[in-house]
Amino acid sequence: MPSPPDHPRDRRADASLRSRRRAVEIAQLVSRTVGLLCTVLYMSGVTGYGPDRLSGDMTRACELGLVLMTAANLLGLRNALRPGSRWYQPSSAVQAVFDTVTIIAFVTVSERDFAQTTWPLLGLSISIAAIRHQLTGAILAYLATSVAYLLLVPDLTDAAFVLGIGAMTAIIAGSQSTAFARQLTALQETRRALQHQATHDGLTGLPNRAHLEEYAARLKGGALGVLLLDLNGFKQVNDTHGHAAGDRLLHEIGGRLTTAAGPSAVAGRLGGDEFLILLPGAGRAGATATCERVRDAVRRPVGLGDGVEVTVGVSIGVALRPAGGETTLDCLTAEADAAMYREKHDRRAA
Template sequence: MPKLNRRSAAPVDDDALLKRRRTIETAALVARSFGMVSTALAAAGTHMASAAVVTGDVRAACWAGVAAMAVTNTLSYLGRRRPASAWYPRLSAMQSVLDTATIVGIVVLVSRQSDMATWPLLAPAIAVAATRHQLRGALLVFAATTLGFALLVPGSPELFFLAVVGFMIAVITGTQASALNRHLTALNETRRELQHQATHDPLTGLPNRGRLAAYADERAGRPLAVLLLDLNGFKQINDTYGHAAGDLLLHEVGTRLTAALGPGGMAGRLGGDEFLVLLPEADPAVVARALVRIRESVRQPIAIGDGRTATVGVSAGVALRPSGGDATLDALCAEADAAMYRDKRGRAVAA
């Protein structure tokens, strides 16, 4: 029996998305840290922007902004550490809200008490929202910043420029971020499809040799039962009714094997009418029950097209590896292969 091919592609995941999330959080940490330092220096009167800090209220607001940015940086740190967490979207949304509230608060207070033009500071909040939540997020933050500025700094001559520039930034960054997100989604879907094609049999949809080998390698040194199955009567059906009928039969057998095993093992197709079943942590009793279910399921009539049905049997060979055993999957398959042919010859003699 040919050796199993152990080459298999890396597990599919959203690596591109996770890397993008980490990049976003890293950039947020750096930019926000710079903002914290700048705001703290301004509030302390040791920074060129300290001229805008003309009252105690503005100074207190700046220190409150520093504290808010510190809290938001904590969320960024958590998001960077766990970009695959189910909580990541919520952490990201919380950061957008806190960033927007912090920047709007500082800009409004400074604008109300000085002549310094601080409204351009609202632009980063829109751009960051775009990277996190695409066009919808950018437009929401644009609306929040513009409305907040309009309500809290009524009659400001800067409102028109703030609205125009903010809208342009929201549209440009939002559409670009949305396009990138669609590209990443399509890329991940393509990778999943390619991964599935590389690790599964195209006819039955069952795991192929490479996937079976990887599954067994993951359980090295642990108990493993290997069942090698061969269909009795398949050749006659294939020769009599054609390959299309044979393909229908093989596909249905694959479906029945998966249903008979449930979540406790893996069934795969080696080629032709040979199937391989791997049962981890299985003892002889478990294997015997699994074989009964498999034989009972497979021998039921199978539709092969044009209203015809066919019936096949199963010859099976079993090999067991105990806990701590060092037998490889190839060695176990060779042992099961020999046992399967003994079973097949015995059935032929009985017939």
């Protein structure tokens, strides 16, 4: 059953995932910035960090790396600022591709044109892909770097060693990242389940008193209608058919109340056979119309199994707060409670 929209705890449900994503992006921003500086120094030739004279292919590889690292950093900055965006994963994949292409270009050209051992950098692209996209990303990065090394590096003396190290890196980093992601997912699901238990009624699935109070607090100053409901005849169902039948009745009534109250309303269970419906922005006419829909819904027969059907009624008390009013939910509930018992008294008197 639906719960109040935009619950603040619901918005924090993926906080740990967003935190991890933000940490990944910040780490990559820092490492790429270091990479940009190192590339500039390498191209300058003033520090002895690189060859005295770069080949044309190496110059183009470095220029490509500068462009791709800058573009990846821009994407990374956006992801760090909006880690919960639906575009996070596609953007993350693009960054992994840019990083892999940058490293492949630098390694294959330097291994071919200069007496430098740079192939260990291939493991960096595999690790980056593993962090971002678990085992699948690690394997794809390994395949890309391995194929590029075999096709673009003329001296394949160390090929078996390079491919073996890459495979081990992909398996270890990818499997560990996948295991961590699964653990994080399990923790998130457990937290959501515990949060739902803390804010919803276990029998009907409706929001409980604490959830309703928190939701109502966010409507402070706005018009609010409160309907307090008490089922008529529920005790007889319990006494005649047993508590299991009574629970089945409450569950069915809870679903009917959610439907009858309408999409903008929030129906919850206070306990026993008492329910509360919050009507944001409602006036007298809206509350009256909702009461009629609720009465019609509750009065329909409820099947208890084995061909047994029961019918119950409902007493409803209404309290209204105008726009700009400061009346709290507790006061409105007390007012609705008094109105509900007056209705019960009038019904019995009649």
